[in-house]
Amino acid sequence: MRKTFQYKLYQAKRNKHLHQQIDIAAGIYNHCIALHKRYYRLYGKSLNKYQLQKHITGLKKQEKFKAWNQVGSQAIQDITDRIDRAYKLFFDSLKSERKVAPPGFRKRVKYKSFTLKQAGYKLLGGNKVKIGKRIYRFHHSRNLEGMVKTLTVKRDPLGDLYLFFSCDIKDQTIDRIMTGKSAGFDFGLKTFLMPSNETDPIQSPLFFKQGIKAVKKANNVLSRKKKGSNHRKQARKHLARVHRTIANKRKDFHFKTAKALVSEYDLLCFEDLNIKAMQLLWGRKVSDLGLFSFLRTVEHYCRQEGSELVFVDRFFPSSKMCSSCGHINKELALKDRSWVCSECRTDHDRDKNAAMNIHREGASSLGLGDVRPALQAVPA
Ligand SMILES: [Zn+2]
Structure with a gap:
């Protein structure tokens, strides 16, 4: 390793x-x-x-x-x-x-x-x-x-x-105490991660928002300084410092969150990220969250702690599929935060439903958990 x-x-x-x-x-x-x-x-x-x-x-x-x-x-x-x-x-x-x-x-x-x-x-x-x-x-x-x-x-x-x-480092034999727990997770806009089970969603930390404000302010200050001046040099240094502080906080948040999740679950399922598509839908916020680096951190801890990590294909319709009956809601729009399945009348929270689908799909790809008859995957 x-x-x-x-x-x-x-x-x-x-x-x-x-x-x-x-x-x-x-x-x-x-x-x-x-x-x-x-x-x-x-x-x-x-x-x-x-x-x-x-x-x-x-x-x-x-x-x-x-x-x-x-x-x-x-x-x-x-x-x-x-x-x-x-x-x-x-x-x-x-x-x-x-x-x-x-x-x-x-x-x-x-x-x-x-x-x-x-x-x-x-x-x-x-x-x-x-x-x-x-x-x-x-x-x-x-x-x-x-x-x-x-x-x-x-x-x-x-x-x-x-x-x-x-x-x-010599590979150590991993002594994991199995918890028997597994879950799927959906990245959201308001919540950072929505779990498929009853545990609380993980909220996006406040410093993401504060950080954007601080960067904007530092940027403004910089743009007002005369080119080539000493003040401009200082302002540029200040901007870099603001960026570094945010990056450090984000890294810390990723490490703590990933560590907690990996010690709790034997199996974690995520969606294979399509950052470009997400950026089109969500705007610049995606890059602020640093989802890729978070998943790398999860991967790192999984290897270290002996947990299993599964990525569900990005074309799997995790949001549009009803997690109770498998019906696909083709009308679902991004602004719909909740919806009712027209087939089985189940009330869905958008993110929770997606997390449950990701969990089921991930677990079934390993031959574990509640496996439903294979459904036709359509592009989300
Ligand atoms: Zn349904």
Whole structure:
């Protein structure tokens, strides 16, 4: 199992060397993208990463590109690997329906990190790590476990630096005390998650709303400042800080919610998310909620705690189907928060009904629970 440990670096003058390395990595990255584009224009196919690495090794010997030597060769290899993967995804997507954009140029200020594999760094015990020739200290908030596989140095929009150690941890046998409980969950607009059983819905935390307000305000302040002024710089930093605070709160909420759910249920069923369609229906709120990252967190805990996680196909008509008789209500509109089944007269709360359908569909796909005769799935 892979586990990542995150530490914040102490503020120090020598951190400028790491900032420099991130900037140089950005330059190398953009250089590689330019090469790829040119190669593709000339030959109509993608450049392979070994040719690219060889080319870069050549450049590093030139006076003009001398600075590139500050970045470890492992970090450069990581850049070429990443671009290679991104191009593979892009070319594969040409054959399928889900289109992926090819990797593009990135601004230096937006470029965030570099990654080292086995070489180029050394842990010196406690809170010290040697990267290149220099020793850096970090807030030693927890102990590392397992074997370190990679180290990523990351810069956030406020200019703070973080270390991410990705470690291989021996799979522990999971000692789960089965609760015998399973449930389906529907993401809602007003409620964050509606469970299929009688437990209380999980409300969207207030800070989502407060956060949007704070961002708007910080944005307004920024737009009033003169371009290039010091005040503008400060306002931009403030905006980044507001974003970071919200992101941290959201992450915390996701972790706590996911942990509680996974310890309560042996089986959790969710709908496979179609974020694009949801965004059309719900507007920008979807991205504020960070549903994907929440599901990743649930996935993580399920693996750790031995719970089962099932995703129901996105074309399964979870909202439109009556959970009592299976009738499909084709007239159901998004604004209908509740409805009555025309066949069996059952009163439905929209989200609750969807959660129950997701639960049944998920459980039956595993051969568990109350399994109804298979119903024809129609696009929702
Ligand atoms: Zn019905």
